[in-house]
Amino acid sequence: MHETILVTGATGTVGNEVVKALSSEDVKVRAGVHSIIKGDRLKVFPNVDLVELDFARPESLKVAFTGVTRVFLVTPFTHNQVEIAKKLIDEAKQAGVKQIVRLSASGADAEPGIQLGRWHREIEKYLEITGIPYVILRPASFMQNFINFERTSIVQEGKIYQPLAEGKVSYIDAHDIAAVAKVVLTRPDFKNEILELTGPEAISVPEIAAVLTEVTGRTITYVDVPEQAARQVMSGIHTPDWMIDAMMELNYILKSGYGATITDTVEKITGQRARTFKEFAQQNADCFIPENL
Ligand SMILES: NC(=O)c1ccc[n+]([C@@H]2O[C@H](COP(=O)([O-])OP(=O)(O)OC[C@H]3O[C@@H](n4cnc5c(N)ncnc54)[C@H](OP(=O)(O)O)[C@@H]3O)[C@@H](O)[C@H]2O)c1
Known part of the structure; x- marks a missing residue:
């Protein structure tokens, strides 16, 4: 059946x-x-x-x-x-x-x-x-966040605004999460397990800006946003208080390095190494050029 x-x-x-x-x-x-x-x-x-x-x-x-x-x-x-x-x-x-x-x-x-x-x-x-x-x-945090939430400023101003300082994060491509999901949903040998999924490297937003610069050929720089300014921007676009608090808590732990752990679970389950941020950027380069905004 x-x-x-x-x-x-x-x-x-x-x-x-x-x-x-x-x-x-x-x-x-x-x-x-x-x-x-x-x-x-x-x-x-x-x-x-x-x-x-x-x-x-x-x-x-x-x-x-x-x-x-x-x-x-x-x-x-x-x-x-x-x-x-x-x-x-x-x-x-x-x-x-x-x-x-x-x-x-x-x-x-x-x-x-x-x-x-x-x-x-x-x-x-x-x-x-x-x-x-x-x-x-x-x-871990999704690489796609840089398309879903940062694309407009990257394309229009060549800037990524985030309150993360030099904090490194083991971002994962949603494609790799789905690859794992496919295996565990279609093979009978997975039962009552918890799988920690990350990309293959921990990378900071300044390093991501450098990768996007290399991949798109446009200069993309990182602007480290102070916490208070980040709160004001979110509030200005009518983000509810609970969401601002939750996001700032998350940003704080990522900035402090708690999101940098790397696992090899994606490769163990799918047989394929998880994508690096550079591979993700190359795959989605179209999203970061002005013609496609
Ligand atoms: N972003 C990250 O870095 C990250 C990292 C780790 C874990 N997560 C977790 O990932 C989850 C979100 O996954 P995602 O980013 O793939 O979601 P997403 O892109 O925000 O999409 C949410 C989906 O839920 C649907 N939806 C919203 N309201 C609905 C409703 N009332 N009834 C039925 N469907 C509804 C949306 O459809 P419509 O658009 O049509 O409303 C959309 O398909 C969260 O639990 C988050 O905590 C996120």
Whole structure:
């Protein structure tokens, strides 16, 4: 029988890569999308069906989980992510799902840790006691953050503004997270495991600016933003206080070097070394040139 794998957050950074990675496997992929229109670009992949999935609408959860055998569980960065994730796990249990692969985050088990990690750990613990076989992926910060959040200033001003000083981070490409997800969702030998996923190097934002300069041929420099100024900028664009606090806590630990640990888990599981930031930049060079903004 074919496995039917539900991917939540399927239009997001990691979900999209997981759908793409699974589409070449002998499984049915059900892409859970917030709105069918936004999910249009996923229709190009073979073996992929779209299902409307709104975390706020329980009836959409019921439909999305019916007949599903495995789940790749992503929840967005919201203040109620624990509540949302618990509902999704409950729904998976009711549907008789036989495996959940959960996208968590690096440092989720740190004590006392930071708010983002504590939320993730609460969800992990909830999953661990359900009895549903699980694999928890704890990735480092995504390389894609430099496209999703820094692209406009990189392209328009040749600058990356961040409050990270020289802090080195073992950034990971979402492509590699998806490569791991594909293996653990399609091979039977992964059960109740926690996998810490990082890129192959720890790199600072000034070093990232130098890589982007080399790859794009444009001068890109790093501007180290003081904490207070970073807070003011976020506040100026109406970022909620809880999110500013959570982001600044994260930035502080990354600046202090706590995000620099490197693991070889990606290579061990997929057989392929995780991508370096330079390889990611070469792969996505189009995103960093003015013509494509
Ligand atoms: N960014 C990092 O560096 C990093 C590092 C480690 C861990 N993480 C974790 O990764 C997770 C986020 O993954 P991501 O970056 O791939 O997500 P993302 O790109 O922010 O995408 C979020 C997805 O959730 C969907 N969504 C939002 N609200 C929804 C709702 N009410 N109902 C159904 N779907 C909804 C979005 O669809 P729409 O766009 O249509 O709303 C989108 O597909 C978070 O748990 C975060 O803590 C992030």
